[in-house]
Amino acid sequence: MKERLVTTVNGRRIERYVDPSMRLVDFLRDELLLTGTKIGCKQGECGACTIIMNGTAVLSCIMPVMKAMDAEILTIEGLEKDGTLHPIQDEFIKGGAIQCGFCTPGFIMGTKALLDENPSPTSEEVREELSGHICRCTGYKKIEEAVLKAAERLREEKDD
Amino acid sequence: MKYLIANSTAEVLEFLKEAGGTASILAGGTDLILDIESGKKKADTLVDVTRIPELKKIEEVDGFLEIGAAATLTEIQKNPLVRKYFPSLAKGCKTVGSSLIQNVATLAGNVITAQPAADAGMALSVLDPRFVLVDEEGTRECGVDEMYAGFGVSTLDSGRTLMTKIKIPLPNKNEAASFQRLELRKSLSLPMLNVAAMASIKDGKFEWVRLRMAPVGKGPVRAAEAEEWLVGKEVSAETFKKAGELALENANPRSNPLRGSKEYRESTLPVMVRRALLEIATQLNVMEG
Ligand code: FES
Numbered sequence: 001m002k003e004r005l006v007t008t009v010n011g012r013r014i015e016r017y018v019d020p021s022m023r024l025v026d027f028l029r030d031e032l033l034l035t036g037t038k039i040g041c042k043q044g045e046c047g048a049c050t051i052i053m054n055g056t057a058v059l060s061c062i063m064p065v066m067k068a069m070d071a072e073i074l075t076i077e078g079l080e081k082d083g084t085l086h087p088i089q090d091e092f093i094k095g096g097a098i099q100c101g102f103c104t105p106g107f108i109m110g111t112k113a114l115l116d117e118n119p120s121p122t123s124e125e126v127r128e129e130l131s132g133h134i135c136r137c138t139g140y141k142k143i144e145e146a147v148l149k150a151a152e153r154l155r156e157e158k159d160d
Numbered sequence: 161m162k163y164l165i166a167n168s169t170a171e172v173l174e175f176l177k178e179a180g181g182t183a184s185i186l187a188g189g190t191d192l193i194l195d196i197e198s199g200k201k202k203a204d205t206l207v208d209v210t211r212i213p214e215l216k217k218i219e220e221v222d223g224f225l226e227i228g229a230a231a232t233l234t235e236i237q238k239n240p241l242v243r244k245y246f247p248s249l250a251k252g253c254k255t256v257g258s259s260l261i262q263n264v265a266t267l268a269g270n271v272i273t274a275q276p277a278a279d280a281g282m283a284l285s286v287l288d289p290r291f292v293l294v295d296e297e298g299t300r301e302c303g304v305d306e307m308y309a310g311f312g313v314s315t316l317d318s319g320r321t322l323m324t325k326i327k328i329p330l331p332n333k334n335e336a337a338s339f340q341r342l343e344l345r346k347s348l349s350l351p352m353l354n355v356a357a358m359a360s361i362k363d364g365k366f367e368w369v370r371l372r373m374a375p376v377g378k379g380p381v382r383a384a385e386a387e388e389w390l391v392g393k394e395v396s397a398e399t400f401k402k403a404g405e406l407a408l409e410n411a412n413p414r415s416n417p418l419r420g421s422k423e424y425r426e427s428t429l430p431v432m433v434r435r436a437l438l439e440i441a442t443q444l445n446v447m448e449g
């Protein structure tokens with residue numbers, strides 16, 4: 001039996017009838033065709049599927065789609081503005097914090113939630129907050145650096 | 161499958177009744193969703209209780225800290241009252257899975273999934289928590305030992321009974337608690353062992369101690385021998401050592417290929433107990449850490 005879902009994804013209001021046993025990540029990828037959100041493990045253990053829901057970073061792979069009811073969802077596709085990448089995306093690219101890129105959308109959404117709450121994290125806080133994300137390529141160092149750089153840039157932009 | 165979003169406790173009971181036992185309450189769902197998919201658990205209807213305002217509250221009421229059953233581990237761990245009264249509980253909540261899990265998972269769920277070494281449930285277990293349960297018949301309270309039926313099995317039937325909140329008596333000034341964890345990695349890894357303790361110390365002696373350990377049996381296992389022996393004992397390194405050895409009397413750890421052999425766990429358990437007691441003594445300024 002399908003149920004009515006009303007939600008907002010990247011600023012767009014969406015109303016659909018969905019199978020409630022579906023996971024949110026499948027809804028985003030297969031129904032809305034927002035394939036930027038990745039599936040690594042589908043067990044809540046790798047962070048690849050991280051999105052932001054009502055300001056909080058969550059794992060969309062272990063979330064029933066109906067949890068999105070009346071929620072504000074932000075995915076990696078919602079970050080760029082008019083063709084310009086978000087500073088976090090930009091710093092990940094510049095800093096070589098991406099290799100295969102599979103973990104990247106998750107890391108970037110996790111970073112966004114972190115910096116929204118704590119604009120000046122220490123290295124320690126970055127490591128701790130992003131410890132639910134696994135990357136098999138970069139060795140993490142460059143990711144940490146990119147996050148700190150992005151934080152700096154976002155703070156400067158805010159001051160301007 | 162049906163998915164119902166409840167707006168009140170009364171509505172939860174109504175939905176459960178309608179489903180006649182085939183529904184399951186859903187809070188964070190971080191375990192339940194996977195368990196349903198793997199066939200470990202069954203539910204035709206999910207009743208989402210995370211939007212009931214009353215279940216989200218964390219507040220101090222008449223000498224108790226009350227934690228709503230839908231409060232997430234992140235909300236609990238960041239809450240100033242929790243940090244003030246029960247830093248060891250905040251620590252336990254902070255070690256479940258990763259922050260991404262903590263952002264949706266609940267303390268109530270950590271208890272109800274009944275995994276023996278669930279960190280938040282373990283840290284909570286020594287604080288003398290009362291679980292407030294509501295079903296058709298009314299409201300009742302139960303303690304830690306009434307919650308665990310077996311390995312990964314709760315006594316609570318999520319198709320009929322709703323946990324609304326967890327009440328923890330506020331500590332006196334000569335009481336403190338500790339949560340210790342032995343782990344391979346800080347994140348996304350289940351503990352090899354965890355130990356929780358709470359104690360009251362007066363004039364340099366233990367008045368009482370509550371000591372629990374996992375995974376060494378069903379749920380948070382009481383180190384009953386050690387608890388009894390500790391009463392009236394001097395707070396000292398020798399006492400901690402002896403208590404650690406006595407804890408083994410009630411522990412029956414299994415070998416796990418990923419998280420340590422029985423032998424390894426038996427050798428390290430006394431160390432964890434010592435650390436827990438030392439941390440309590442340090443918090444109460446009886447000893448230096
Ligand atoms: S795909 Fe969601 S955590 Fe791995």
Ligand code: FES
Pocket residue numbers: 097098099100101102103104134135136137138
């Ligand atoms: S860049 Fe390949 S997994 Fe992180």
